[in-house]
Amino acid sequence: MSELHTLGATQLLRAYMARQLSPVEVMQAVLDLAARWEPQLHATYLLRPEAALEQARASEARWQQRAPQGWLDGVPATIKDNIATAGDPTPLGTAATALVPAAADAPPAARLREAGALLWSKTTMPDFGMLSSGLSSFHATARNPWDLSKGPGGSSAGAGAAAAAGYGPLHVGTDIGGSIRLPASWCGIVGFKPSLGRIPIDPPYTGRCAGPMTRSVEDAALMMMVLAQPDARDCMALPPQFIAWEQLDTGLERLRGLRFGLLLDAGCGLPVAPEVRQAIEHAATLLEKAGAIVEPMAPFLTRDMLDGMDHFWRMRSHMDLQALPAAQQDKVLPFIRQWADSADGLTAAALFAAQHQFFRTRQATVQACAAFDYVLSPVAPITAFDAQLASPTNDPLRPLEHIAFTVPFNMSEQPSISVPCAQSAQGLPIGLQITGPRFDDLGVLQMARAFEQLRAPLPPYPSAPAALQRDMAQAAPQTTAIAADPIPVPAAV
Template identity: 70%
Template sequence: MSTDTSTTPALHELGAHALLQAYRERSLSPVEVTEAVIRQIECWEPALCATWLFRPEQALDQARASEARWLKGQPQGLLDGVPGTLKDNIATAGDPTPLGSAAVSLVPAAADAPPAARLKEAGAVIVSKTTMPDYGMLSSGLSTFHPLSRNPWDLSKGPGGSSAGAGAAAAAGYGPLHVGTDIGGSLRLPAGWCGIYSLKPSLGRIPIDPPFTGRAAGPMTRTVADSALMMATLSLPDARDTMSLPYQDIAWDQFDQGVDKLRGLRIGLLLDAGCGLPVEPEIRAAIERAAALFEQAGARVEPLAPFMTQAMLDGMDHYWRMRSHLDLSALPAAQADRVLPYIRQWADSAAGFDGPHVFNASQQFHLTRLAAVKACSAFDYVISPTSPMPAFAAELPSPTNDPLHGLEHIGFTVPFNMSEQPAASINCGYTQSGLPIGLQIAGARFDDLGVLQVSRAFELIRDAQRPWPQPPET
């Protein structure tokens, strides 16, 4: 099983659909592809630091087993032989789950978490796990456990977070399939800042363990097609998620309805989150350009007034501070001292909150949900910036670098976690300095396939994309 690489794209650049077709035709082997992905990772990693538990030999063992299945004409599942990665916080049996923090005890996990189990059952080659910040509580790659992750488009910038390594890995060509998680924007923010695609599904669409209000796992890929393919596997049922939706046999392979999908759609254009940092001019211009492309394709785009408030954002922030404060307070002092100081300061600021304050803060989750559903109900889909600014300095924990104002950049993303609506980020342009700009596409609750279809339509009409970044010369 070999190929003439002079007439085909680099193997690490190929999407999952192309790889699977090549495996069926026996023009490519999963071993060749995995070897190419390993070489790409080895070229990038000294600068990017996106991986954890990068184990080439284990990956090659998986690839050899996949090759044997394909040679027999008996692939194991939808993703057999396709390289992928899993975020640090998605447990894999026998491996510790550090959650990005030096404060976490490295105890081997007893079992694969649902997304890991589904990828393995489908035959995917797990090349590596990917990095995240302490406890996933930052939109950056800053961690006390992992080396500092960076953005392949500009190594002075961060990839975003908390699915930091996954976003960087997808943009850098570490294979086509990556899984991250999201509770306030942690799939979409790194997707937007790294120029890739990600879908935060409806709450419960992809089983996850442990479940939590607003928490979702999702695909992070270079193309809509690869995310749709992953959804067919990741959305399979798992009883461990007590918040999961009843399983639906959704026609994920119908993600491509062409540009006609947009004709007649009523689309809300949200340019002001109503809270947090203002949208920078370059970001606004790119979103307005995307809106114009939707209109040219036959959609009706209408302005949507902001529905979030600063009180909603602050309330969620204060509730999460108290949750983290209690968690950290339960640690032995020596362990707590290992937590990133920025997160310690953020969490400990809740020490003086009284019961009524925390209760009122907790109510902002529900108020956010009500506001989001009501505002979006007049539209088929809502588009907005994924974030109000492009990628920021890699060394910073947040755009403001202020733990008491650390969530000012999630005003566009967090409401859709709380409303349980599917929301994606897709690249829609670049800043003058060449950084990607993410467009968020949100749909009604349970309309995950529709969001994929609208995303694919936009993928077809958006302006020309720049080449993916290449590893620095050594």
């Protein structure tokens, strides 16, 4: 059997059902791996090994009694810092936040816990989630396991690094402008931003989504079965709807005749690096050979739109910081403070004009996509950048130059996924973004699964540094297969 930390959620559930594995040995394997990676990666927050093993033992007892609690019983999972978990502080990645225990689980955490997932750690993020990096005034700087000199992206920084490093199969991030898809692309994993409201979240906000970060589309779809359950706390949640999330493999059959727009120029922001462009063009060619119709797509995002959203978010952050005591303001990452404080002189008229760009972006995005069934594009115009930089430009007055391919689909509320498609000459991952019409979350997952089946094999995920591998070999848990004795489990597993 493969190393336990590399197994997908569906593989684990089948092994539990067949009594070939125990949640305890799986959780221990993940903890052992994390203990060896963490001095380099800094992906975790509130990592509690004993509490994790206690959950695993309870899950093991349920499986022994042939009574699994839910779809994810015994599967290790992490939650991003900014998703509240009962009794834990929610620092939002910044030293400026008072560490007050949360009164209750936020919806994504509640759904995972109800489904029996082992919530063994939270994951790191930058200050207030307003960076696409792992730089934080509260957490140690997160790193990219493919190259420790690079960052994992953000703001779901720790989740991206954890998934790529093998910290179990399931991770939850959040995304308001690309914060799931960017780290997914730069870490070589799958990151799915669903239609706004598909996964209830608290607090809700324009464009803000929670979503799965996994190594496979199959595991992302399995998470959607659990996360896309109703919760009254989200005033923007979609009505409950039955969706056959397990029906992924129909994507290849559906490809023939589907129209894909190929967007290689976002209209503004950083230019697309040649290696990234080549990778996306090759991905489009694979889909075309499988029967899809691929047509060039004109850019639609403008400099006014991107700058308007930036200026509005600056003012929002400026007001949030002004509400803090001066001593707490001084603890915020200097890049964030400079960015936010630059809005101090923004007039009411300028702020109104900035806010209007959200609607203009939404309108332009929906109109541009209307001619196509799905849209293909880069996730980011570049590969992962230096871990010590706050953004690719490292300029607080030009902070969003890398999100021009992702942020439009937050504003239009469309489902959008990053799926690994290639690696650069330096061995850094490149993600393909596939976007569909609003509410067609399953269709986007099906297209991503079809691409997984069409692409050539990618290099294996990075292992722990060589000096640590010897320790891991000595500490690796020994597993003994037990004669299969089927245990009832939900049919889609």
